[in-house]
Amino acid sequence: DQQVKQNSPSLSVQEGRISILNCDYTNSMFDYFLWYKKYPAEGPTFLISISSIKDKNEDGRFTVFLNKSAKHLSLHIVPSQPGDSAVYFCAASRQGAQKLVFGQGTRLTINP
């Protein structure tokens, strides 16, 4: 199931700089998108979401951008902090469905 893809398995960013995580999807029926953060031995923690009627949603240091024509979303973290080091998953769902479809995850490392 390759409906949601995160093509970068890892990303390394310097503390204080911007982290940009990317996600592509193939199913045009998806209308709700989420980003989760996961630390080892913990469950995914919800970060931020966006509905397909918007192209941007912001919450503190986290901003999600949605480009429906490109079927692409991105998560911007600025400024990046050491505690942001984790695996980040994007997920999507379509109206009427009860399931989230996850990407493979991107491991973000923030270097001091």
Place this chain on the structure above:
Amino acid sequence: EPEVTQTPSHQVTQMGQEVILRCVPISNHLYFYWYRQILGQKVEFLVSFYNNEISEKSEIFDDQFSVERPDGSNFTLKIRSTKLEDSAMYFCASSEARTGDSPLHFGNGTRLTVT
């Protein structure tokens, strides 16, 4: 902040045995889910549950699997006869409203090892 709690954190069982994984969802949430992640693979949807019945299930959720909400607080996943390939991290989640209207909140998971 309210959270989803799962027990046990790690379960080891022999092939063919039955296991029950337990979850306490967030108290005012109405929708409940099980997901799993096999080592090195994606997080996969298993089942969603609302109003005391399954609302959606994946192809993975075959007759070996069942879910139950035995009381007002617990939500369980039972695997009747475990196989080696059932070894995975199992995550319970809950949400206030249906998927697409509110985010899912996940527990810390139960690592199931089938030997």
